[in-house]
Amino acid sequence: MAQNIYDNLGFYEKYSQLDRQVRGHAGAPEWSSVSALLPDLKDKRIIDLGCGFGWFCRYAMEQRAKSVTGIDISKNMISKAKSFPKNSTITYKIADLDEIILPKGSFDFAYSSLTFHYIKDFSRLMKTIYDSLTSKSHFVFTIEHPIYTAPQNQKLVEDSDGNQTWLLDSYQIEGERTSNWLVKGVIKYHRTMTTIIDSLIKIGFTLKYIEEWKPSEKQLKDHPTWKEEITRPCFLIISVYKD
């Protein structure tokens, strides 16, 4: 059973106040890159894995998807998602993606935003998603970048000139990481870039696009603290295709 930190009240209260949760995609800096990868969603049966507050589910509904299934392990997140104006296009389900079984060939597009670094068995989930898609389907997801998940302690070290850099002594050692983000003891899983790409290709997906997101000049001007993303990208954006 996964940790389910989003049902920890202290974590949830802080997470709910993040710009990307208050304003949805307008507050998600990587959204313009992600949205450019989406196929036409009209009439598609869509699954959103780790749907959170349901921002993408509602977006897909606005694009006239046939149906949208939002899956999340957290009762808090699903309950918030359900609090937005209802529409019969969207179905929310509480489930652990590390154990989920999906009906085969039942979706035409799969999507996930910033969830897979919480998943222990990445390869199993990718196979489950692959099997749940019909042929000629796209799958677009974001995941925390391996360079971001690698450090054991998420710790900044400083050299004698005062230059700061992230401790990256454990990149090739995959597995569980405990980080202190919003609260202490948040469990995530680090995988190298090779493992991520290799898992997708071995399962049968065709890699269409990959981006290590960085802010534009304008975004940097508006949000100077995002300059960290230039030296240590946080978001990895991937688009794959099932032939």
Ligand SMILES: C[S@@+](CC[C@H](N)C(=O)[O-])C[C@H]1O[C@@H](n2cnc3c(N)ncnc32)[C@H](O)[C@@H]1O
């Ligand atoms: C960073 S939030 C992203 C939420 C949403 N996709 C978004 O971009 O706004 C990660 C989400 O993944 C969910 N999650 C984490 N581990 C999970 C698991 N094992 N099974 C299902 N959902 C999980 C969390 O509950 C949370 O809602």
